Amino acid sequence: VTTTLRVALAGCGTVGGALVDLVSHSAREIAWRTGVRIEIVRVLVRDLRRLRGPNVQREIVTDDVDDFLASPADVVVEATGDVPTAGQIASATLSSGRRFVTANKALMRDSGPELAALAHRHRASGATLDFEAAVGGGVPIVRLLRESMAGHVIDSVRGVLSGSANYILWRMEQGESFAESLSCAQERGLTEADPSRDLQGVDAADKIAVLAWLAFGVHPRTIDVRLRGLPDDPRDLTSAARSRNSVARLAAHASHVNGKLDVAVGPEIVDRTHPFGRTTEDQVAITVVSRSAGQICLSGRGAGGAATASALLADIVRAAAPIPVLLPTELSYANFQLQT
């Protein structure tokens, strides 16, 4: 029942490496749920000498973008984090009528609508653009806004969008210092080598701008996000929160106020029972308010390789199999060996 889907992967750091591992470890689940066998045919890296995990064969690795783009892939996945390279790969992929999947929030903020238009122009030859992994880690907020809420008039999108910032604030709640919390987040691959994008809210600003685009149709590059990051040492913030039996979170929102779009990122003190206050570790939480569906709330893991890779995978198989294959009973039983 399975067809093979050839994937070319640009970037093999935290996210790209996690995708390679996920594809390798979950081959059976993927085939069962989607009817697709994924084969990674090419991996683009910056440094050929750096060691990759055991699931990356040496012969498929290249550091040459043209070589990478020439590979016979059905889907090109971008996890470099670099905007110029990502933009070049995106344009070339979509123009050649192929599927492009990205985790790059900065790319989507900068030129998401242009890339969407390019994919639309080349849709007849098979071009698609997907970017679930760009916002929300393992939480499918992009698909919710793009598809599930088509036809909804949206009033607001609010979220704790930086799993990295959340992890640090959450550890400080447990009494750790800022320095300890930060180094622990870095050890776990939850922040970039330079964590300032996460802490200053630049990362969250890119994400809320992309969500505002999906919800309200405004080009994310043109959105002026009112931005306040975490304080240099967030200790005063977390202490103030604790004294009110609340917690501090880096929150973002995009909402319609009197016909104007208001988009902002900043630290907030929130109640522990609020969906934002209930986030622990590297979780994110997002609420969408619309006329017909009221408030929809999503939460889950929002940072780290595994969660982001799972969003990439969802987009990869979606491009391949718009109808997920649900196998007949006997096959499913055989695969899962359930004794009900």
Added chain:
Amino acid sequence: VTTTLRVALAGCGTVGGALVDLVSHSAREIAWRTGVRIEIVRVLVRDLRRLRGPNVQREIVTDDVDDFLASPADVVVEATGDVPTAGQIASATLSSGRRFVTANKALMRDSGPELAALAHRHRASGATLDFEAAVGGGVPIVRLLRESMAGHVIDSVRGVLSGSANYILWRMEQGESFAESLSCAQERGLTEADPSRDLQGVDAADKIAVLAWLAFGVHPRTIDVRLRGLPDDPRDLTSAARSRNSVARLAAHASHVNGKLDVAVGPEIVDRTHPFGRTTEDQVAITVVSRSAGQICLSGRGAGGAATASALLADIVRAAAPIPVLLPTELSYANFQLQT
């Protein structure tokens, strides 16, 4: 940019009627987000004499199934709630290579895998099967399990799945009697004329069985759901909850325990800070635990025509436009008249 999508709608009660209204009121949002203009070309009803809303033209209404199936529709939407009729419509639609979208949880529990196999067999001619509206109302749990979590090894799915039962329990929390709460739920179109399916948990059992199918690959009809409904008068239950500063909810779960699948529905007393305890009115809440993504939580409106219709709409436009059209900036601005 828009293409027209012809919809034949079976059933024009609470859910079907809400879909007609949603399509009529949100035409602009739908066209903007998806590039699709929806035209309802045929409506199947049981009683031709019953008055429909102002958005249903008399000349498209029929009470003849064959006449209905012969209509020139791209998508057939089923919101009758009746299993035999729904099954007949589903088989005929998929066999003829057309798209079938349903809100019918009982149908999906009874023959979801067979219908999925039928859609798969006829996929080359364009058959697709979608049933987001069958579980969770406006909360996109079906898509989460079918697509976003492809490749995840799922440990458990838990949920407050009956918005109707939740509404009644929530009103009783505010001090109302069972009879008052029930009649209020009925007035708002949140329960069937016969509410026993909701109250006895049969409705939730169908839903958790369908989710267990998506998560674990077991045929939902073969799943033996351990079922306890609400007590005849849930007052003792809600009082017991209140005395523990907690709330009573009708909860369902499907989980792997020692290699066995355990699926159950029953009243539970849950903490107010738990995602289930935080549901108000007709909200539902669902948590999915998997190895790579940890716990993902979704909540939102789970009953009533508008929420369910919005899930139908998401499936309708998805079938039409697997690439949602994200329009260039100037168009979006023009449509929304935002002054940023």
